[in-house]
Amino acid sequence: xxxxxxxxxxxxxxxxxxxxxxxxxxxxxxxxxxxxxxxxxxxxxxxxxxxxxxxxxxxxxxxxxxxxxxxxxxxxxxxxxxxxxxxxxxxxxxxxxxxxxxxxxxxxxxxxxxxxxxxxxxxxxxxxxxxxxxxxxxxxxxxxxxxxxxxxxxxxxxxxxxxxxxxxxxxxxxxxxxxxxxxxxxxxxxxxxxxxxxxxxxxxxxxxxxxxxxxxxxxxxxxxxxxxxxxxxxxxxxxxxxxxxxxxxxxxxxxxxxxxxxxxxxxxxxxxxxxxxxxxxxxxxxxxxxxxxxxxxxxxxxxxxxxxxxxxxxxxxxxxxxxxxxxxxxxxx
Amino acid sequence: xxxxxxxxxxxxxxxxxxxxxxxxxxxxxxxxxxxxxxxxxxxxxxxxxxxxxxxxxxxxxxxxxxxxxxxxxxxxxxxxxxxxxxxxxxxxxxxxxxxxxxxxxxxxxxxxxxxxxxxxxxxxxxxxxxxxxxxxxxxxxxxxxxxxxxxxxxxxxxxxxxxxxxxxxxxxxxxxxxxxxxxxxxxxxxxxxxxxxxxxxxxxxxxxxxxxxxxxxxxxxxxxxxxxxxxxxxxxxxxxxxxxxxxxxxxxxxxxxxxxxxxxxxxxxxxxxxxxxxxxxxxxxxxxxxxxxxxxxxxxxxxxxxxxxxxxxxxxxxxxxxxxxxxxxxxxxxxxxxxxxxxxxxxxxxxxxxxxxxxxxxxxxxxxxxxxxxxxxxxxxxxxxxxxxxxxxxxxxxxxxxxxxxxxxxxxxxxxxxxxxxxxxxxxxxxxxxxxxxxxxxxxxxxxxxxxxxxxxxxxxxxxxxxxxxxxxxxxxxxxxxxxxxxxxxxxxxxxxxxxxxxxxxxxxxxx
Numbered sequence: 001x002x003x004x005x006x007x008x009x010x011x012x013x014x015x016x017x018x019x020x021x022x023x024x025x026x027x028x029x030x031x032x033x034x035x036x037x038x039x040x041x042x043x044x045x046x047x048x049x050x051x052x053x054x055x056x057x058x059x060x061x062x063x064x065x066x067x068x069x070x071x072x073x074x075x076x077x078x079x080x081x082x083x084x085x086x087x088x089x090x091x092x093x094x095x096x097x098x099x100x101x102x103x104x105x106x107x108x109x110x111x112x113x114x115x116x117x118x119x120x121x122x123x124x125x126x127x128x129x130x131x132x133x134x135x136x137x138x139x140x141x142x143x144x145x146x147x148x149x150x151x152x153x154x155x156x157x158x159x160x161x162x163x164x165x166x167x168x169x170x171x172x173x174x175x176x177x178x179x180x181x182x183x184x185x186x187x188x189x190x191x192x193x194x195x196x197x198x199x200x201x202x203x204x205x206x207x208x209x210x211x212x213x214x215x216x217x218x219x220x221x222x223x224x225x226x227x228x229x230x231x232x233x234x235x236x237x238x239x240x241x242x243x244x245x246x247x248x249x250x251x252x253x254x255x256x257x258x259x260x261x262x263x264x265x266x267x268x269x270x271x272x273x274x275x276x277x278x279x280x281x282x283x284x285x286x287x288x289x290x291x292x293x294x295x296x297x298x299x300x301x302x303x304x305x306x307x308x309x310x311x312x313x314x315x316x317x318x319x320x321x322x323x324x325x326x327x328x329x330x331x332x333x
Numbered sequence: 334x335x336x337x338x339x340x341x342x343x344x345x346x347x348x349x350x351x352x353x354x355x356x357x358x359x360x361x362x363x364x365x366x367x368x369x370x371x372x373x374x375x376x377x378x379x380x381x382x383x384x385x386x387x388x389x390x391x392x393x394x395x396x397x398x399x400x401x402x403x404x405x406x407x408x409x410x411x412x413x414x415x416x417x418x419x420x421x422x423x424x425x426x427x428x429x430x431x432x433x434x435x436x437x438x439x440x441x442x443x444x445x446x447x448x449x450x451x452x453x454x455x456x457x458x459x460x461x462x463x464x465x466x467x468x469x470x471x472x473x474x475x476x477x478x479x480x481x482x483x484x485x486x487x488x489x490x491x492x493x494x495x496x497x498x499x500x501x502x503x504x505x506x507x508x509x510x511x512x513x514x515x516x517x518x519x520x521x522x523x524x525x526x527x528x529x530x531x532x533x534x535x536x537x538x539x540x541x542x543x544x545x546x547x548x549x550x551x552x553x554x555x556x557x558x559x560x561x562x563x564x565x566x567x568x569x570x571x572x573x574x575x576x577x578x579x580x581x582x583x584x585x586x587x588x589x590x591x592x593x594x595x596x597x598x599x600x601x602x603x604x605x606x607x608x609x610x611x612x613x614x615x616x617x618x619x620x621x622x623x624x625x626x627x628x629x630x631x632x633x634x635x636x637x638x639x640x641x642x643x644x645x646x647x648x649x650x651x652x653x654x655x656x657x658x659x660x661x662x663x664x665x666x667x668x669x670x671x672x673x674x675x676x677x678x679x680x681x682x683x684x685x686x687x688x689x690x691x692x693x694x695x696x697x698x699x700x701x702x703x704x705x706x707x708x709x710x711x712x713x714x715x716x717x718x719x720x721x722x723x724x725x726x727x728x729x730x731x732x733x734x735x736x737x738x739x740x741x742x743x744x745x746x747x748x749x750x751x752x753x754x755x756x757x758x759x760x761x762x763x764x765x766x767x768x769x770x771x772x773x774x775x776x777x778x779x780x781x782x783x784x785x786x787x788x789x790x791x792x793x794x795x796x797x798x799x800x801x802x803x804x805x806x807x808x809x810x811x812x813x814x815x816x817x818x819x820x821x822x823x824x825x826x827x828x829x830x831x832x833x834x835x836x837x838x839x840x841x842x843x844x845x
Contacts, residue, residue, distance in 0.1 A: 142774045199702045207692060210683040217640070217678040218692040218746065219664030277683055 027271030028283045030323050035290045036172060037186035038315065042297030049297045059182040060171075060247065062292040064089070064240040064256075066185045066285060069263045069270075070192045071233035073284045076198075076267055078208045078226065079276025080136035084125060085237040085263060089256030092118035092241030094151040097160030097251030115238035121147055122234015125228040136230075144260070151253040160251040171246030181243045188236075193281035201225065209276030266291055269316055271323065290315075337365045337396075338531055339384070344393035346379055348733075351725070353379040354390070357557040359550055361425035361500060364524060364529040368536065368546035368563070372737065372765035375552040377535055380624070381502050384533070385417045386410030389427040394618055416493035417502040424485055424492075426478030426499075431459035434492045435479050462491045466521050483514030490521060494530075501525065502533045507541060508763060509624075519545055528619055529609040537765060539568050540628075551575055584799025585774045591802065592616030594652065596668075596754045596786060598637065601646035606632035608810040610646070614754060619776060621791060621801030623826050629810040630790045631673055632657040636755045638670040639663040650753065664693055669747030671740075673790070674756040678733050679743035689725040689742050693750045716745035721771060738766025744772065748779070758790045773800060794823050806830055 023029050043050035068085050075082050082139040096114030105113065125143055128134045131149030173180045196202040204225050216222045237256075245251050272279025291297040294315060298308040337360040337799040342570060346354040354376045361367050363699050383386040384395070386404030395402050397413055404410040407417075423435050432439075435455050442451040459473040468487050486506060487503055493501055503522075507515045522532055522545055534546055543563060551574040558574050580739060597613040606629030614620045624630045637639045637648060639657040647654055650666050658664045663670070672678035680689055691698045691709045698708040713727030720741040740760070747755055760776070761769040777800070779785040791797050793810055796806055804821045806814035806829040814829035 012620055072464065103354045195621060200699055200704060201702070203688070203695060203704060207681050207688075211677065213677050213678065214681045215692075217670065217672055218681075220692070221659070221661045325412045 021175070025326055026287060027327065028280060029322055030326055031270065031283060031286045031290065031319060034315075034319050034322065035293070038290065038297070040329060041303065042293070045178045045233020045297070048300045052160040054296070054300075056179055056182070058167060058292050058296050059185075061139060061296075062288055063181040063185045063287065064244055065239035065262050065266060065292070067188060067240045067243070068233070069189055069234050069257065069266050069284050069288050071229060071236045072263050072267050073270070073272055073279055073281055074192075074196065074205055074229045075136070075233060076264075076272050077205050077276055077279045078223040079131070079161060079212070080226070080230075081124075081140065081264070082125065082136065082233045083140040083260050083272075084121070084143040084147055085233060086256040086259040086268075087144050087151065088118045088121045088234050088237035089244060089259060090253055091121060091147045091151040093245045093251050093255045094155045094253050096245060098154050099162045100163075105163065111242055115242060118241060119231060119235040122237065123227070123231040125234065126230030129230060130223045130227050136148065143185075146322060147258075148253075155251070155253040157253070161249060163245075163249065168246055168249060171243050171248070178252065181247070184243070189281060189285050189333055193285075196281050201228075206277060229314075254301075262291065265316065269319060290319075319330040336362050338398060340382075340396040341384070342394050342396070344380070344383060344390045346376075346383065346388060346390050351555075353555050354383075354552075355555045355557075356393075357552065358554065358562075359384075359557070361531045361533060362548075363531055364526055365547040366526055366532045366534055366545050368534045368542040368549040369552070370536065370539070370542060370549060370571065371552035372723075372735075372767045373556075375575070375594075375765070376555040377552055378504070380552065381417065381504060381533060381535065384410070384500075385415055385502055385666075386776075411496060414497060414499035415502070416496060416498035417784070418486065418489045418493065418501070418506060419504055424488060427476060429474050429476055430463075430471060430480075430488050431456045431471065431473040433488055434459045434462060438496070443525045456494070459491065462495055462733040463487070465494070467489060467524060468521075471813070479722055481514075482509045483511065483517065484543065486510070486514075486518065487521070490525075493775055494525075498530065498767065499658075500531045500533065503533075504535045504765075505537065506534075506542050507536065507538065516787065526643055537763065539571060542571070543568070548647070572766055575765070583797070585770065586619075586800060587777045587781040589617040589619075589777075589802070590784075591618050592784055595650065596637070596788070597647075597649040597652075599649070601633070601636055601643050601648070602646050603628075603632070603641055606642070606810040607636050610817075611637075612805055612812060614786040614788050615781050616753075616786050618802045619717060619787045619789055619800050621778050621789050621797040621804045622796070622807060623791065623797045623804055623830060624807035625830050626792065628830070630807050630809045632756050632810075633807070634670065634758055637663070638668060638756060640645050664750060667751075667753035669750055669752035669755045670746060671743050671755070671757045671760055673762070675736070675740055675743055679746075680739055681730040681732065682739075684722055685728045685730055686712075686717070686722070686734075690716045690727075690745050690749055691729050693746050695762065697749075702727075712749055716742070716749065719748070720745050720775060735765075737764040740764050740772065741768065744775070754786045754788065756788045756790070760789060761791075761793075761796065776800060794826060798823065 004300065025062050039050065048054060056152070072082060072085065095117045096110050099113050100107050100110035120194065125140055129136050142179060169200045170180050175183055196205065204215065204220050207218070207220060208222055208225060212222060243324065244255055266287035267279070267284050268274055270283030271283070272284065291312060294312050298311055299305065303311065339361040341357070341359045344354050344357045357376065357380065359369070359380060369377050369380065375450065383390050386407040388407055389405065402413060404413070435458065440451045440454040440458060441448045457475050463473070466487065471484055471487065476719045477488060480488070490501070506518060510518060512749070524824040525532060525800060536542060547573065548560055549563055549566065551571065553575060557796055594613045595614055595616050599611050601607055601610040610633055622630050632641060637645050637657070639659045639662055642658040648657055649655065654667050657666065676682060683694065687709045695704065696706055698712060711729050716722065717724060717727065722738050722741045722745070724738065731739055735743065757776070761772055764772065776787055778790070782786055786843050789800060797819055801821070802818050804816045804826060805812055806826055808830060816825060
């Protein structure tokens, strides 16, 4: 079908069937199918896995990774990375506990101070990346050590405990039968998913990731956007730190160690290219859920923890291979 | 044709949404330079990619020396003696000239019972190959990354010869070369022809075709149009074969009413390439900025656009002094900039036409920061029509477009922002004849009908002379001449561009 005047093909609107098919062979669609297959398989191995209680409990455990994975998706889409999120989580937790217990802040103020210090830590990352031009990998690798060191220095290896009852509502309580923090994650996923997919901010992030110079030459405020997402990353790591403390009832300086790798694994599994330019929040969240369910299901099936890691690694590679295969077939057709 | 070394017959190739080649044919004789020309998107690239094994034709056959061959990948074409010199050079910058030439087939010797690279033989072999090409001033031990573009290209040619190539494909080989490098390339091409190597030569520059080629084949929109002996054709005939119409007026300049001063810069400074620059551009006026490569034209444009903010001096828009320290501020003030490097600065190639055309006007296609794809699509469709962009639709990736159409997308991005001033840096470089005259017509129309002020940087003097109401000339970061449309001649401008005498700047700007 071509336009008579210009000789150009006229695009027609896709039918519902085509749309469904398109959705199914999208990155997220493929991943979702892999997740369903994994869940069904795990359900046959143990009857403790596919229960409402267990699944909600897993939702509790994955909230921290999920919250941090949202800004990480933004950052990786721009072609950057933030390795310091685990240390920022730890720093936030320590500042929270320390200002409350040692400095005698009211607990509410201590929470705000903790999250603010996490936000500040992210802002410092962004400032050096944007103003001084330090590559994100180097900058956040440095602050990964620096912020953890700060946390340890402030805490002097003591842990803060003895929080009042209301403080545990977020990390251990429920609201309408669902773990409180899971509500927070669900809301954040919806809001920031829409922000990425539909707003000018989201568009700018994709543009920066595909061609930073081109984005700059189009008049986009590249530096401002980058500064924002690293600050946002610090903020979310701070919120995750607060939830973490509330969930485990204590504050220790090694909290969140290594969480950056879980987060990055989930983001990349979710179809975000490590080279920037592509990715989505739905993909990321499926990645987070898939990893958490595999961990839990395998453990419940009696698989040892060493073997669990091996299986998860294999599933990651498998998922990426299947996705690459389908996406390249799709490009050809 | 019995003396054909390579013959392609009945070649058909489809891509999603595009019928790239339709029953095309092409043949190359032993020891000839055969030029392949056509507008961007005519199918030249597809044709050479089929010859070099990158693509496989849907139907049709390839005969090499009378025998039917099929290349399922570039390696097989290589083995059959077909080598390609790409525009984006396929060399390893960290390795030496000799290592690059013998990459993958280095001479070896036995040492300690192992096969080891015979470095001495390799260096001698490399030097011998270069000597055969009459290249004597190239150190085979030098890292390729330290060489200039011309020398790198010579290394690529030597590499192809080290593989005993019988057919050499050159895709726009002069695009990035300086004048003297071009001369040397031509003499190498002639040398190779004498030795019986066949050369498929792709170029946008018709004068090169006449200087170098024996025969020329023209493609248009995937159709084979014809093959001519160069001695029996003319530039006019080739152009009309390429575009399917005769271009009567190459530079369709309309008479425009020149209005008020839109842009005025005073003593703009950012050494070394922008020194004490003062000039103005009026509404409806096209001001051409001429100069040699490296004279500071693009840098001055980027000072105005805020990419390289000025260290001192004033920028006035519509008489109001403004401060521009980043591109976003320039855009806010109504300045658009079509940059020289389309691939890296102008476009986001991985994104769609729709996303590219709205890139500078996101606030216009969005409501409360939410982007409306419907509005974007309307905008993109409007651009596609206005600039006759050849695409399958607004959601086609910019990458998939030909060079000329990519350039139109960049132009449409800035037109969408309804600028007061449009800076166009080499607006038609690497663009085919048809798209070129379309862009020229559009520029002229925008100036005459909408009163747009245009500052056009170009290295092509005919373009400068054909399009400009006024011509400014830069040399070594300074403005060194100004001519009205009536005064300007090739000689005057070229003299101002290259003259060694110190610039007389006193009368420049005084008349503005």
